[in-house]
Amino acid sequence: MTTSSSSLHITGGTPLQGHVTVRGAKNLVPKAMVAAILGSSPSVLRNVPNVADVDIVTDLLDLHGVRVKREPGILTLDPSEVDRAEADQINVHAGSSRIPILMCGPLLHRLGHAFIPDLGGCKIGDRPIDFHLDALREMGAEVVKKPEGLYLSAPQRLHGTKIELPFPSVGATEQVLLAAVLAEGKTELRNAATEPEISDLIAVLQKMGALITVQSNRTIRIEGVDELQGYDHWALTDRLEAASWACAALATKGDITVLGAEQGPLLTFLDVFRRVGGKFNINDGGDGSPKSIRFWHPGGDLTAMALETDVAPGFQTDWQQPLVVALTQATGLSIVHERVYENRLGFTHALNKMGAQIQLYRECLGGSTCRFGQRNFLHSAAIAGPTKLNAAELEVPDLRGGFSYLIAALAAEGTSTVHGLDLIYRGYEDFLPKLERLGASFQPA
Ligand SMILES: CC(=O)N[C@H]1[C@@H](OP(=O)(O)OP(=O)(O)OC[C@H]2O[C@@H](n3ccc(=O)[nH]c3=O)[C@H](O)[C@@H]2O)O[C@H](CO)[C@@H](O)[C@@H]1O
Numbered sequence: 001m002t003t004s005s006s007s008l009h010i011t012g013g014t015p016l017q018g019h020v021t022v023r024g025a026k027n028l029v030p031k032a033m034v035a036a037i038l039g040s041s042p043s044v045l046r047n048v049p050n051v052a053d054v055d056i057v058t059d060l061l062d063l064h065g066v067r068v069k070r071e072p073g074i075l076t077l078d079p080s081e082v083d084r085a086e087a088d089q090i091n092v093h094a095g096s097s098r099i100p101i102l103m104c105g106p107l108l109h110r111l112g113h114a115f116i117p118d119l120g121g122c123k124i125g126d127r128p129i130d131f132h133l134d135a136l137r138e139m140g141a142e143v144v145k146k147p148e149g150l151y152l153s154a155p156q157r158l159h160g161t162k163i164e165l166p167f168p169s170v171g172a173t174e175q176v177l178l179a180a181v182l183a184e185g186k187t188e189l190r191n192a193a194t195e196p197e198i199s200d201l202i203a204v205l206q207k208m209g210a211l212i213t214v215q216s217n218r219t220i221r222i223e224g225v226d227e228l229q230g231y232d233h234w235a236l237t238d239r240l241e242a243a244s245w246a247c248a249a250l251a252t253k254g255d256i257t258v259l260g261a262e263q264g265p266l267l268t269f270l271d272v273f274r275r276v277g278g279k280f281n282i283n284d285g286g287d288g289s290p291k292s293i294r295f296w297h298p299g300g301d302l303t304a305m306a307l308e309t310d311v312a313p314g315f316q317t318d319w320q321q322p323l324v325v326a327l328t329q330a331t332g333l334s335i336v337h338e339r340v341y342e343n344r345l346g347f348t349h350a351l352n353k354m355g356a357q358i359q360l361y362r363e364c365l366g367g368s369t370c371r372f373g374q375r376n377f378l379h380s381a382a383i384a385g386p387t388k389l390n391a392a393e394l395e396v397p398d399l400r401g402g403f404s405y406l407i408a409a410l411a412a413e414g415t416s417t418v419h420g421l422d423l424i425y426r427g428y429e430d431f432l433p434k435l436e437r438l439g440a441s442f443q444p445a
């Protein structure tokens with residue numbers, strides 16, 4: 001049954017089987033919406049999922065005078081009357097998403113000033129925004145921090161500069177792109193992130209008329225132009241959601257076909273999935289049918305493995321939590337070294353309550369060192385398996401951790417209760433109807 005309750009009783013033990021459709025990426029769509037502010041004509045964005053960040057950014061754009069028309073899967077964004085919004089109106093969205101910080105460049109270009117509320121997003125580390133603010137200052141912005149949020153102004157047009165990020169941050173790379181495309185002169189960004197969602201944002205900006213050169217050494221060169229047009233763009237599919245369903249298939253001994261999933265952005269995940277013992281079959285749409293990837297557990301034992309999360313093209317940190325649930329069912333000792341966020345393994349305590357054997361370490365396990373090794377964070381895990389999982393009472397800690405608890409409850413024996421499901425709507429469109437169609441057994445708590 002389908003429910004909008006924020007707590008569920010979930011009865012495990014049934015392999016998930018069937019099809020789910022995955023649409024545009026949570027980590028691209030809201031940013032492409034922000035990019036529309038830069039255009040001097042309307043933009044059209046397609047393959048848009050119903051996730052919370054799209055609602056939040058729709059409202060923020062609306063507050064700034066961007067007219068957003070929503071049809072199923074399609075947004076039309078008209079920025080012809082961009083205007084200032086009051087801090088107290090914007091602050092309705094304080095603490096709800098990470099996207100508002102990316103509005104700095106576009107609002108500075110259009111209005112000369114911007115107000116940015118406190119950011120939200122998953123509590124998986126400190127998540128500072130120093131790289132963002134340093135880059136904006138270097139481009140000529142003035143930033144004033146007040147208790148209610150950040151006030152930015154650019155008395156003159158932002159200007160190009162040379163920036164080197166201390167770490168290839170996704171958000172800071174996007175910040176520089178969105179600020180540099182209309183800046184005066186050239187920007188050189190070194191140590192940039194290269195996630196597929198960034199390539200897709202660059203594709204959006206290129207359609208708008210931006211001059212962006214991507215080099216092979218994490219350097220991006222942007223030559224500012226005087227004007228950008230609107231775009232028409234089909235958002236890339238959410239590779240993070242696709243991988244989550246793959247892990248659900250593996251952990252529940254199921255068989256799930258993810259419609260919309262594409263091989264390219266999932267290459268690294270697919271390699272790990274195969275090494276653990278999962279099977280997959282890729283339909284790249286060559287025969288005219290929709291693109292999809294079928295993921296299944298072939299029976300027999302899964303294989304423990306060591307892996308480290310990393311920036312692209314490495315193993316994406318957002319894949320880590322769902323995979324850990326599957327690794328509790330693998331034979332032997334798996335090692336997971338979380339190198340992107342200092343605090344993304346806390347969700348494993350609840351898995352241990354269910355019967356998993358996961359030990360956390362402050363050291364960098366798995367071969368390489370990272371920024372967190374000398375700083376006392378529990379950022380490596382050793383997972384002994386296979387372990388039978390038993391039902392438990394669970395509270396969703398964050399987006400991926402929450403989906404991981406759903407998987408764990410569906411793999412466990414007995415009926416679990418999962419609270420705080422609202423957080424999962426940040427990144428998983430219609431996840432309850434999808435689970436229902438896959439044969440999951442649940443009811444409102
Ligand atoms: C909305 C969105 O797209 N979220 C994604 C984005 O988050 P987000 O863009 O916030 O992640 P970043 O890549 O910026 O963060 C990576 C690391 O850099 C650090 N850092 C970042 C910025 C900064 O100014 N200072 C700083 O120290 C962070 O604390 C973190 O340890 O990329 C992450 C890494 O792929 C993903 O897990 C998130 O799903």
Ligand SMILES: C=C(OP(=O)(O)O)C(=O)O
Nearest residue numbers: 098121122318399400427
């Ligand atoms: C960490 C994530 O998202 P956000 O950056 O929006 O918190 C995520 O998608 O797993």
